[in-house]
Amino acid sequence: MKAEEDLADRTVVPASFKALNIANDVRRRIVEKEWQQGALIPAEADLAIEFGVARATVNKALQLLADEGLLERRRRGGTRVVVNPVRKAIFAISIHREMIESAGKLHSHRVISQQVEPVPAEVLARHKLHRDTRMVHLREVHYGDGTPYVYEDRWINPAAVPGLDGADFHHLNANEWLMAHAPYLRAELDFSAANADAQDARMLDTRSGNALLIVTRATWNDAGLVTHVRLAFRPGFVMAAEV
Amino acid sequence: MKAEEDLADRTVVPASFKALNIANDVRRRIVEKEWQQGALIPAEADLAIEFGVARATVNKALQLLADEGLLERRRRGGTRVVVNPVRKAIFAISIHREMIESAGKLHSHRVISQQVEPVPAEVLARHKLHRDTRMVHLREVHYGDGTPYVYEDRWINPAAVPGLDGADFHHLNANEWLMAHAPYLRAELDFSAANADAQDARMLDTRSGNALLIVTRATWNDAGLVTHVRLAFRPGFVMAAEV
DNA sequence: CAGTGGTCTAGACCACGAG
DNA sequence: TCGTGGTCTAGACCACTGG
Numbered sequence: 001m002k003a004e005e006d007l008a009d010r011t012v013v014p015a016s017f018k019a020l021n022i023a024n025d026v027r028r029r030i031v032e033k034e035w036q037q038g039a040l041i042p043a044e045a046d047l048a049i050e051f052g053v054a055r056a057t058v059n060k061a062l063q064l065l066a067d068e069g070l071l072e073r074r075r076r077g078g079t080r081v082v083v084n085p086v087r088k089a090i091f092a093i094s095i096h097r098e099m100i101e102s103a104g105k106l107h108s109h110r111v112i113s114q115q116v117e118p119v120p121a122e123v124l125a126r127h128k129l130h131r132d133t134r135m136v137h138l139r140e141v142h143y144g145d146g147t148p149y150v151y152e153d154r155w156i157n158p159a160a161v162p163g164l165d166g167a168d169f170h171h172l173n174a175n176e177w178l179m180a181h182a183p184y185l186r187a188e189l190d191f192s193a194a195n196a197d198a199q200d201a202r203m204l205d206t207r208s209g210n211a212l213l214i215v216t217r218a219t220w221n222d223a224g225l226v227t228h229v230r231l232a233f234r235p236g237f238v239m240a241a242e243v
Numbered sequence: 244m245k246a247e248e249d250l251a252d253r254t255v256v257p258a259s260f261k262a263l264n265i266a267n268d269v270r271r272r273i274v275e276k277e278w279q280q281g282a283l284i285p286a287e288a289d290l291a292i293e294f295g296v297a298r299a300t301v302n303k304a305l306q307l308l309a310d311e312g313l314l315e316r317r318r319r320g321g322t323r324v325v326v327n328p329v330r331k332a333i334f335a336i337s338i339h340r341e342m343i344e345s346a347g348k349l350h351s352h353r354v355i356s357q358q359v360e361p362v363p364a365e366v367l368a369r370h371k372l373h374r375d376t377r378m379v380h381l382r383e384v385h386y387g388d389g390t391p392y393v394y395e396d397r398w399i400n401p402a403a404v405p406g407l408d409g410a411d412f413h414h415l416n417a418n419e420w421l422m423a424h425a426p427y428l429r430a431e432l433d434f435s436a437a438n439a440d441a442q443d444a445r446m447l448d449t450r451s452g453n454a455l456l457i458v459t460r461a462t463w464n465d466a467g468l469v470t471h472v473r474l475a476f477r478p479g480f481v482m483a484a485e486v
Numbered sequence: 487c488a489g490t491g492g493t494c495t496a497g498a499c500c501a502c503g504a505g
Numbered sequence: 506t507c508g509t510g511g512t513c514t515a516g517a518c519c520a521c522t523g524g
Binding site for chain 4: 017018019053054055056057060074075076077078
Binding site for chain 4: 286287288298299302305306316317318319320321322
């Protein structure tokens with residue numbers, strides 16, 4: 001390629017988002033059925049020539065679409081348009097305080113109880129723990145402008161959380177304290193719904209039987225289970241995801 | 244670098260997952276507090292030397308951790324460990340049939356009603372549609388081994404879905420038909436909980452008042468809104484996410 | 487076996503923004 | 506201003522796997 005052509009390329013694409021542009025173009029071709037579901041699309045090398053870029057750039061673009069679930073790629077087998085794409089929804093899991101403050105409310109929290117206790121059978125079974133396991137049982141409510149937002153029923157594993165004894169959760173809530181002192185390597189999340197029981201209702205200042213969004217979260221670091229927590233959100237709470 | 248050193252590198256790392264290994268190593272340093280929260284970590288070029296790889300490889304690794312929410316990167320400002328990491332949970336949004344079949348159940352579905360109607364105010368407001376908008380209103384129930392799994396109350400926009408008139412949803416359910424005929428470019432998801440009303444209860448073979456997990460989903464293509472759907476899952480249904 | 491995607495390299499230019 | 510990350514290139518070797 002001549003030097004002047006190089007210069008032309010640079011000036012034509014000043015903002016330099018070639019990979020993204022290619023990804024958008026390919027996505028459009030799929031949505032507009034130019035490339036049918038299940039069909040093979042051209043090889044990276046061919047697309048690189050068509051778009052006038054390096055193969056690595058095409059690779060980055062197609063990798064992006066494969067992560068989105070739109071393409072399926074195999075060595076030697078080429079790249080196909082997926083028939084029933086499994087799209088991914090992404091939740092941002094921020095700390096309660098940020099969630100409440102981003103809604104324009106003043107955040108506060110209250111510790112309901114905190115003591116070392118035997119772990120209930122339900123949690124034991126879920127994480128295949130030894131039946132005599134004892135952990136720190138902590139219950140908190142988080143408020144926005146004084147109104148309950150979420151009731152947190154949490155078990156913390158002292159074996160995986162150094163410095164837990166000295167923690168004062170009245171000052172800094174468990175959610176943020178753990179983020180700062182015991183970052184996790186892996187997490188599991190479950191979403192479900194439940195009718196508020198008497199305790200839920202009392203904590204969230206609502207009536208028994210009201211439908212609550214329940215999130216169960218467990219996190220691990222290299223020392224094992226860090227914490228298992230059941231979050232009960234106030235009635236009407238909506239959690240939004242991006243796709 | 245000499246040729247023999249090159250060869251040595253190749254044989255030392257036969258499986259070639261350098262970027263992933265570097266990402267794991269950096270993640271470990273963060274979790275083990277070797278690099279404190281809020282602290283600046285070495286520049287890409289320095290890490291490239293330390294790990295003995297090209298800068299692009301370090302860039303790929305750090306980009307991965309930035310996507311996870313663990314690092315914050317700025318030109319000229321360097322790369323910092325995030326203080327309150329906003330981790331991301333990922334839901335796989337598969338079609339109902341696959342969800343039910345992956346639970347080992349036999350999938351079936353039933354169309355409850357299908358007709359063109361004015362769109363209710365709630366949906367109009369949500370998507371800022373014109374007040375006289377009419378769409379196809381479709382209600383379906385999906386079953387696993389004959390037991391109701393999810394009740395779907397759906398609005399489909401004919402303007403964005405060519406071929407909608409000829410669709411037979413008794414044969415192929417709307418969920419899969421739309422996936423095949425009207426792929427979307429963008430989607431929004433909301434998770435909440437609601438007490439089953441009389442209709443929910445009838446469709447899901449349960450009692451009024453039972454807590455249901457509700458997912459509201461809207462999808463768009465380049466012609467506008469494709470479909471708006473409210474999914475009511477049977478009581479006890481749990482949706483799992485990865486982090 | 488041969489063609490595909492997966493990954494890495496060394497180098498380059500650029501946009502951004504802290505100092 | 507100038508060091509940082511963001512992106513791209515041309516080339517290379519390799520792992521996998523369909524024909």
